[in-house]
Amino acid sequence: MAAGFKTVEPLEYYRRFLKENCRPDGRELGEFRTTTVNIGSISTADGSALVKLGNTTVICGIKAEFAAPPLDAPDRGYVVPNVDLPPLCSSRFRTGPPGEEAQVTSQFIADVLENSQIIKKEDLCISPGKLAWVLYCDLICLDYDGNILDACTFALLAALKNVQLPEVTINEETALAEVNLKKKSYLNVRTNPVATSFAVFDDTLLIVDPTGEEEHLSTGTLTIVMDEEGKLCSLHKPGGSGLTGAKLQDCMSRAVSRHKEVNKLLDEVIQSMKHK
Amino acid sequence: MEIAKRADAELGAGTAAEPGPRSPGCSLRHFACEQNLLSRPDGSASFLQGDTSVLAGVYGPAEVKVSKEIFNKATLEVILRPKIGLPGVAEKSRERLIRNTCEAVVLGALHPRTSITVVLQVVSDAGSLLACCLNAACMALVDAGVPMRALFCGVSCALDSDGNLVLGPTTKQEKEARAILTFALDSVEQKLLMSNTKGLYSDAELQQCLAAAQDLSPGFGQLG
Numbered sequence: 001m002a003a004g005f006k007t008v009e010p011l012e013y014y015r016r017f018l019k020e021n022c023r024p025d026g027r028e029l030g031e032f033r034t035t036t037v038n039i040g041s042i043s044t045a046d047g048s049a050l051v052k053l054g055n056t057t058v059i060c061g062i063k064a065e066f067a068a069p070p071l072d073a074p075d076r077g078y079v080v081p082n083v084d085l086p087p088l089c090s091s092r093f094r095t096g097p098p099g100e101e102a103q104v105t106s107q108f109i110a111d112v113l114e115n116s117q118i119i120k121k122e123d124l125c126i127s128p129g130k131l132a133w134v135l136y137c138d139l140i141c142l143d144y145d146g147n148i149l150d151a152c153t154f155a156l157l158a159a160l161k162n163v164q165l166p167e168v169t170i171n172e173e174t175a176l177a178e179v180n181l182k183k184k185s186y187l188n189v190r191t192n193p194v195a196t197s198f199a200v201f202d203d204t205l206l207i208v209d210p211t212g213e214e215e216h217l218s219t220g221t222l223t224i225v226m227d228e229e230g231k232l233c234s235l236h237k238p239g240g241s242g243l244t245g246a247k248l249q250d251c252m253s254r255a256v257s258r259h260k261e262v263n264k265l266l267d268e269v270i271q272s273m274k275h276k
Numbered sequence: 277m278e279i280a281k282r283a284d285a286e287l288g289a290g291t292a293a294e295p296g297p298r299s300p301g302c303s304l305r306h307f308a309c310e311q312n313l314l315s316r317p318d319g320s321a322s323f324l325q326g327d328t329s330v331l332a333g334v335y336g337p338a339e340v341k342v343s344k345e346i347f348n349k350a351t352l353e354v355i356l357r358p359k360i361g362l363p364g365v366a367e368k369s370r371e372r373l374i375r376n377t378c379e380a381v382v383l384g385a386l387h388p389r390t391s392i393t394v395v396l397q398v399v400s401d402a403g404s405l406l407a408c409c410l411n412a413a414c415m416a417l418v419d420a421g422v423p424m425r426a427l428f429c430g431v432s433c434a435l436d437s438d439g440n441l442v443l444g445p446t447t448k449q450e451k452e453a454r455a456i457l458t459f460a461l462d463s464v465e466q467k468l469l470m471s472n473t474k475g476l477y478s479d480a481e482l483q484q485c486l487a488a489a490q491d492l493s494p495g496f497g498q499l500g
Contacts (some may be wrong), residue, residue: 100368107369115475220380224473231478237469239376239460242467245486252479 011217018205019244023141025054025211030254032209032261037154037269039162046135047163049186051155053081054211055145057089060155060164062137066177069125069132077124077132081109083152088181090144090212101148108189108236109139109152112225116193116233121259125186131177133165149236151221154262161270163187194262196255198222198261203241208254224255228263278440290452304444304492305404309411311419317395319420323412325444327402332416336392344391349384349393356409359398370406374413377470383423392422403446406458406472407432411496427463428470429496431489432456435477441488457482459489466490 006013017023027033033054042048045061069076086094093099098106113119113186124133137159139152164184168177201219207276208217220240225233237243305326314320317333337350344351354375356367378394395415398405410430417424432443434453444447450456455475462469468486477485 022302091366100372103365103368104372107365110365111474115473117476220376227476231476232473232482233476235457235482237468237471238373239378239470241380242462242465242469244465244467245483248468248482248486250478 010213012232013216014217015202018201018207022213023214025069027209029205029207032258035154035209035262035265037158037265039158039269040273044261046055047159047161048166049155049158049162051151051158053147053151053154055143056141056147056151057143058139058141058148058151058155059160060137060139060152062159063136064133064135064163064165066126067134069129073121074129075125076121078134079113079119079121079124079137080134081113081137081139081156082106083109083141083148085141085144089141093144097215105148108149108223109137109156112193112195112233113151113156115224116191116227118157118189118191118193119187120190123144126177127170131168131170135144135163141153144212146210146215147197150195150197150209153193153225155191157194158266158269160187161189161210161266162273192259192263192266193224193225193227194255194259195223196251196258198224198251198254200241200243204249206251208258222251224251226255226259228259230256283352290465305446307411307444309415311415317416317420319391319416319418319422321412321415321419322399323415325404325408325411326446327400328404328408329399330405330412331397331399331408332412333393333395334392334416334422336389336414336420336422337390340389340391345389346384350382350387350389352382352384353391353393354378354381354396354413355393356396357398359401362369364443368408373406373470373472374409377410377428378413378417380469381424381426381428381462382417383425392417400417401447401458403448404432404444405457406430407444410447410470412461425464428460429463429493430458430460430470431492431496432458433488435475435481435485439481442493443488455481457485459486461489461492461493463496466493 022028031123036052038050041050042061046064047062050059068158083102085102087093126132164186167180167183171178198206198208199214201218223236307325310322314333317335319334322331354371354373356371396409407430414428434442434449435455437454447448455477457473460470
């Protein structure tokens with residue numbers, strides 16, 4: 001009988017749960033889904049990570065290639081993110097050129113990389129004006145169940161921490177680059193930006209980490225990207241119901257606690273990798 | 277028929293708005309709005325903020341493709357065309373921001389199974405572009421007579437390395453700024469409808485910018 005009610009009146013069904021301060025999957029309003037992360041699983045990529053937020057699964061693979069540095073910044077390399085939402089992850093996506101959701105997510109990830117200064121582009125330069133690294137970060141969603149922004153940001157962060165670049169020297173005589181695959185070093189990841197997403201319900205209630213169904217029923221979303229000093233890299237609120245300053249403050253404190261959770265998880269994973 | 281309204285904004289600590297360098301944190305650049313300048317769209321508006329100018333046209337409520345129709349409300353579509361080049365991923369991202377902001381205020385339930393299209397053309401860009409686009413979209417929706425529950429205004433602020441606030445930054449100020457924050461606030465309760473930020477800043481600075489934007493918002497509301 002509950003299934004019938006849910007199909008006919010999904011919003012009312014949901015409100016019944018919200019009145020009791022919980023959600024259909026048993027979570028509280030401020031609780032995240034189980035987060036799992038696995039790094040280094042793709043051996044052909046220079047760095048990779050798989051993140052699962054409940055059912056939402058995103059895999060990030062980073063490949064490093066050579067390129068000439070940009071003319072207006074000859075001492076910098078490039079970081080090129082791309083988010084792909086294939087038809088595999090959800091029935092709402094079709095084959096063909098990237099849809100709006102994929103483009104918006106790609107732009108969001110590019111902005112987070114830019115704003116947080118997670119990697120100094122100067123570190124990617126090999127020889128000023130001649131050779132630099134370009135990191136192609138490909139994020140592919142394998143299962144879309146809401147909160148794609150948090151999953152993508154986390155996957156990108158974990159993958160960047162996993163990237164190992166070989167040492168490159170420029171031969172003086174031939175002016176060619178010589179790559180020493182035996183000597184690899186990790187990237188200098190300067191900050192840990194962590195995204196926390198909220199969904200707004202009925203213009204008043206805020207819930208953390210919305211699932212696909214919850215996103216569909218919500219009247220607005222909000223994503224806060226914070227680094228470890230409590231500085232904000234991005235306050236992404238693409239329209240939707242209005243929020244007061246007080247509600248924003250609640251979101252900030254939740255974002256701070258989420259940052260600690262994610263940091264702890266990431267440290268554990270990296271420690272376990274080093275032990276191998 | 278052109279209804280041109282000009283407003284030399286003197287908002288803040290009572291300093292007169294001058295075309296030259298502004299006192300930090302207080303006065304805005306000269307802004308102006310003109311409505312009903314295009315004959316084909318149902319509503320049109322041109323919004324100028326200093327040297328930044330955006331032209332908006334609204335078509336609707338009009339017929340919608342069956343694949344896009346929503347049974348109980350209007351389908352909103354926003355198209356943003358840059359001044360030069362083809363629209364790219366950044367434009368798509370901005371279109372979504374503007375569309376979701378409009379969806380929050382437009383009473384779509386009064387026109388189910390129809391489409392309302394907002395077309396924005398960047399005429400000149402001298403900083404605060406997203407804020408100018410939001411304002412142009414709002415004015416064009418008003419001109420088209422689309423029912424809305426509130427008006428909204430776009431405000432952009434830049435934080436420089438010393439932590440000083442500049443409202444409505446120019447391109448030069450944006451380049452030198454540590455962070456640029458753009459907000460859309462509604463006219464009824466000055467609630468935050470949309471937020472898009474660039475750069476690093478602290479929570480306290482965010483509250484400061486939000487408060488400054490909320491002080492400005494009633495001034496914009498008078499234009500509509």
